[in-house]
Amino acid sequence: EVQLVESGGGLVKPGGSLRLSCAASGFAFSTYTMDWVRQAPGKGLEWVSSISSTSTYIYYADSVKGRFTISRDNAKNSLYLQMNSLRAEDTAVYYCARAKQLPEYDYWGQGTLVTVSS
Amino acid sequence: EVLMTQSPATLSVSPGERATLSCRASQSVSSNLAWYQQKPGQAPRLLIYGASTRATGIPARFSGSGSGTEFTFTISSLQSEDFAVYYCQQYNNWPPVTFGQGTKVEIK
Numbered sequence: 001e002v003q004l005v006e007s008g009g010g011l012v013k014p015g016g017s018l019r020l021s022c023a024a025s026g027f028a029f030s031t032y033t034m035d036w037v038r039q040a041p042g043k044g045l046e047w048v049s050s051i052s053s054t055s056t057y058i059y060y061a062d063s064v065k066g067r068f069t070i071s072r073d074n075a076k077n078s079l080y081l082q083m084n085s086l087r088a089e090d091t092a093v094y095y096c097a098r099a100k101q102l103p104e105y106d107y108w109g110q111g112t113l114v115t116v117s118s
Numbered sequence: 119e120v121l122m123t124q125s126p127a128t129l130s131v132s133p134g135e136r137a138t139l140s141c142r143a144s145q146s147v148s149s150n151l152a153w154y155q156q157k158p159g160q161a162p163r164l165l166i167y168g169a170s171t172r173a174t175g176i177p178a179r180f181s182g183s184g185s186g187t188e189f190t191f192t193i194s195s196l197q198s199e200d201f202a203v204y205y206c207q208q209y210n211n212w213p214p215v216t217f218g219q220g221t222k223v224e225i226k
Contacts, residue, residue, distance in 0.1 A: 108161035
């Protein structure tokens with residue numbers, strides 16, 4: 001069974017940092033592109049970042065470029081999102097998602113809530 | 119960036135009735151379009167990809183059509199568990215991947 005389990009969310013002050021993790025199981029993690037997608041409270045879905053299977057290709061939304069860093073450890077079946085210089089508008093549930101082939105997401109984690117507030 | 123526009127914002131439908139949702143792209147996305155269902159407190163679930171292909175385990179009452187800039191998602195006979203928010207997503211011209219703002223399907 002495919003499972004994606006996010007962790008690392010929490011309350012952080014503006015300007016602070018947080019590192020999210022996504023533990024994957026039940027599939028060949030090292031062969032899939034993985035993405036982060038977020039959802040602000042009561043709002044729609046917003047793509048954040050993407051990393052290819054071997055970390056060769058990495059992309060970011062303009063809203064997080066220069067502040068967030070996506071990475072993965074295929075030996076540990078884990079995906080990460082390092083978030084620096086956090087802003088109130090980064091408050092959201094962050095989902096990790098598996099890209100089926102192109103970035104259509106066939107599996108999602110349950111999400112982890114990040115709240116940026118003083 | 120491709121702008122995805124969904125209509126209507128809210129659709130009120132009675133159980134057993136047909137629901138038709140629309141999604142328009144600001145430029146052609148070919149058939150690289152997906153539909154997701156999201157219930158409160160849950161992650162999105164992939165229903166349709168490639169504009170018209172049902173994902174694994176998705177019932178036949180869910181269908182998608184269209185290509186280019188105009189897409190339609192249909193639930194042929196609404197069941198109680200289908201009341202949710204539905205999002206379209208394009209993955210033809212990326213990054214960035216872009217989503218529509220969602221259509222809430224509610225009980226009439």
